[in-house]
Amino acid sequence: MSVLRLTVIWHGNFAGGGPIAEALAAHFEGAEDEPNSSGLTIPVRVRCKGADPSDSLSAPLPLMTGDDTINIVLLLFEGNLVTAFEKHWSSFANSIRAELDAHPDRTLVLPMRLGDRSAIAPFDDIQSIPTSLFLGSGLSDPRWMRRLTLTIVAHIGNYLRRLEQFEKDPATPIDETLLSRFPLFLSHAKTDALAVVNAIRDHLANNNYGVDTFIDAKDLPAGLGYEKMFTAAIRAGAVVAIRSDAYSSRPWCRWETLEGKRLLRPIVVLDLFRDAELRMNPYGGNVPALRLVDPSVSGENAQAEMDRAVLAIMTEAVRIMVWNRRVMSLEAAARAKYPGRDIRKLPRPPELVDIANIRIETASPIVVLHPGPPLPRPEEKMIRAIGGDLELCAPSDLGVPL
Numbered sequence: 001m002s003v004l005r006l007t008v009i010w011h012g013n014f015a016g017g018g019p020i021a022e023a024l025a026a027h028f029e030g031a032e033d034e035p036n037s038s039g040l041t042i043p044v045r046v047r048c049k050g051a052d053p054s055d056s057l058s059a060p061l062p063l064m065t066g067d068d069t070i071n072i073v074l075l076l077f078e079g080n081l082v083t084a085f086e087k088h089w090s091s092f093a094n095s096i097r098a099e100l101d102a103h104p105d106r107t108l109v110l111p112m113r114l115g116d117r118s119a120i121a122p123f124d125d126i127q128s129i130p131t132s133l134f135l136g137s138g139l140s141d142p143r144w145m146r147r148l149t150l151t152i153v154a155h156i157g158n159y160l161r162r163l164e165q166f167e168k169d170p171a172t173p174i175d176e177t178l179l180s181r182f183p184l185f186l187s188h189a190k191t192d193a194l195a196v197v198n199a200i201r202d203h204l205a206n207n208n209y210g211v212d213t214f215i216d217a218k219d220l221p222a223g224l225g226y227e228k229m230f231t232a233a234i235r236a237g238a239v240v241a242i243r244s245d246a247y248s249s250r251p252w253c254r255w256e257t258l259e260g261k262r263l264l265r266p267i268v269v270l271d272l273f274r275d276a277e278l279r280m281n282p283y284g285g286n287v288p289a290l291r292l293v294d295p296s297v298s299g300e301n302a303q304a305e306m307d308r309a310v311l312a313i314m315t316e317a318v319r320i321m322v323w324n325r326r327v328m329s330l331e332a333a334a335r336a337k338y339p340g341r342d343i344r345k346l347p348r349p350p351e352l353v354d355i356a357n358i359r360i361e362t363a364s365p366i367v368v369l370h371p372g373p374p375l376p377r378p379e380e381k382m383i384r385a386i387g388g389d390l391e392l393c394a395p396s397d398l399g400v401p402l
Helices: 017-028 079-086 090-102 142-168 190-204 226-236 251-262 299-326 328-337 352-361 377-387
Strands: 003-009 044-047 069-077 107-113 182-187 211-214 238-243 267-271 289-291 342-345 366-369 390-393
Touching: 003 017, 017 044, 017 069, 017 142, 069 079, 069 142, 079 090, 090 107, 107 142, 142 182, 142 299, 182 190, 182 226, 182 251, 190 211, 190 238, 190 299, 226 251, 238 251, 238 299, 251 267, 251 352, 267 299, 289 299, 299 328, 328 342, 328 366, 328 390, 352 366, 352 377, 377 390
Parallel strands: 003 044, 003 069, 069 107, 182 211, 182 238, 238 267, 267 289, 342 366, 366 390
Antiparallel strands: none
């Protein structure tokens, strides 16, 4: 199992390094059983001081590396770190660059420019993150910090997608792999959600996150069938279900949510509910959801609202990619504990829809591997009532730490 780790590096004289690292840790390290947690459980480490307390010029401890570690390294470049990398921290900087050059399949370096300088050796040939594109006025502005977090999440997601492609086709080096943009399938009812759809599309126009939107009326070529093209778009990306008053009354909207669950794709609900609906969508649960302020009435906060929504979507996409890597370590343990059973892996705690999809494909005895914690007894009882011969298995049931 690969361990994914985020390390934030800054110079101790830069007062902004601590708040940035704390904000990222709050987002990436949350436990799956905590309310409002992202569920990423990615440890955040820091390097901001020399390893020798008696020597003010000593370099930090080297990064932890190894075959089972994927290092995401965020470099907070302002004047102090630039000077340190040029002088007394140069060996530390060179060791990071050497690890990147030797093992791009387990190292991603993200230089972030917090000043005017853009070329910083030994990372002057690597694309950096310009904070000039961030919303807000700086570190003390929640909008600025949210944009920073969103940017890091998106770049980690793009890296994991390239890593997946490299593992399928090692003939093309990971640092030479180009991917198409990650499509966000905007599932919506045109009668009362079109303004929000257009706002999301406009917000993401020319973005540097590596994401795109798929809207049926604008992106489906004439002459092609809805179902097959929608399935292709959903399989490649994530489903964003915009829950307006009319959403649940639309058969295609309900199908799009179901298709996202059948394909085990990231799904996030943006709640634009205003008044009433005759029948709440029964397939829209068991996924992250957040209340979205209508951009047509949110005024100057519209951009911040869009960032908040996109951060939730990209976080769920990264969570599933991380889970898919972690769950590989569970399969051997599950096969040993439950010999002779089919193994089915779910990126969310199982629900009745998941079991129905599995049983459409097979009647064999199965083990369902899913993120923890184990299901509460009432949920488990219902799933066992329709699931036939199955075992539900969270990581804690196998004694495997994730």
